[in-house]
Amino acid sequence: MAELVGVYAASHGPMIVRNWKILAPAEKESLTSAFSELGRRIKASRPDALIVISPDHWVNFFIDNLPAICVGVGEAHDGPPAPWFKEFPHRKMAGHPPLAEHVVRTALERDFEPSVSYKLALDHGFCIPLWKAGLDPLPAIVPVIFNDLEPPLPSVRRCYSWGAMLAEAVASYPGNLRVAILATGGLSHSIGEPDMGRIDEAFDRDCIRRFENGDAPALFDFLNERLPGAGNGASEVRNWVAAHGAARGRGFELIRYDPIPNVYVGCGFASWKIG
Amino acid sequence: MRDYWLSKLFFDLQSPAVASEYRADRGKLLDRYPLKPEVRAAVEADDVAALSRLVNPYLLRFYFLMAGMPEADFLRRIRATASTPAGASRG
Numbered sequence: 001m002a003e004l005v006g007v008y009a010a011s012h013g014p015m016i017v018r019n020w021k022i023l024a025p026a027e028k029e030s031l032t033s034a035f036s037e038l039g040r041r042i043k044a045s046r047p048d049a050l051i052v053i054s055p056d057h058w059v060n061f062f063i064d065n066l067p068a069i070c071v072g073v074g075e076a077h078d079g080p081p082a083p084w085f086k087e088f089p090h091r092k093m094a095g096h097p098p099l100a101e102h103v104v105r106t107a108l109e110r111d112f113e114p115s116v117s118y119k120l121a122l123d124h125g126f127c128i129p130l131w132k133a134g135l136d137p138l139p140a141i142v143p144v145i146f147n148d149l150e151p152p153l154p155s156v157r158r159c160y161s162w163g164a165m166l167a168e169a170v171a172s173y174p175g176n177l178r179v180a181i182l183a184t185g186g187l188s189h190s191i192g193e194p195d196m197g198r199i200d201e202a203f204d205r206d207c208i209r210r211f212e213n214g215d216a217p218a219l220f221d222f223l224n225e226r227l228p229g230a231g232n233g234a235s236e237v238r239n240w241v242a243a244h245g246a247a248r249g250r251g252f253e254l255i256r257y258d259p260i261p262n263v264y265v266g267c268g269f270a271s272w273k274i275g
Numbered sequence: 276m277r278d279y280w281l282s283k284l285f286f287d288l289q290s291p292a293v294a295s296e297y298r299a300d301r302g303k304l305l306d307r308y309p310l311k312p313e314v315r316a317a318v319e320a321d322d323v324a325a326l327s328r329l330v331n332p333y334l335l336r337f338y339f340l341m342a343g344m345p346e347a348d349f350l351r352r353i354r355a356t357a358s359t360p361a362g363a364s365r366g
Contacts, residue, residue, distance in 0.1 A: 058337070194353060
């Protein structure tokens, strides 16, 4: 049977790449240190496959057909198409169709209805953490896209349930496989909104405390009340909630948090307790 | 509520080839999209406030980046929408 060997989260703001040259030294140090530690932990867990939960930033889907949640079951995924991210070293990334298809089957058996894609391009949401964490060679990637961008969005509670279901799918996978989960995005940020560039550090720190103590219902209440005021990008905390569900709400260890003004994002990195 | 064709225009402009065509002849490319007259006028006027009410904020941000508006200029304009009655649509 497969084993869940790690559950992680990382911010993914595109300015981490696009603005890298103009970041302040302290900002670079913070991000480099955080990604390095994240990468160290992921590599130490030796995953054969990595389920990555991230939004799609208008690369694969549009408002003519916008899934709430989509699982990528393809044999390979394309690299990020953005012209500013040509440095990313992988034009193709291996998928893991048997695990991805098992996730889809498990989802349907448990009354979830994911969209399914055989052909995805993975944008910066996936690729910045994979790249900056130094995961090379990459494990096989099973992308799970959450719609965190265009309302109506999946509920926080449903995202938690999705994460719990993903853990069940891993546990019931009939193969000898080490699987980790990486949620990307968040914490607070605002893009294309009147408060663009604002980082809600108070929200971020409150949010982190609630993830740390592991009380899922209290986390849901907090997020339902405070997410709408933390910038549209904070909606990506839903992915962290899914990771929390995968770890059965046992709480997490913060790797690093810093508000990074030149990235526009409250940048957080964490790994969950799964033992 | 999103404006479908404006959203489609911004979405399509993620293609470098389409973006290049747009930069070369904005009017010719806009002719392919059945935009309402007031929406087309807002595009032609780089009216951040008007467009912000019609598309997803990420697409709005992408569009003005692609169109070459300096970041400081975009930030000033989008932040100014906070003081307008309609504000900007949240995403």
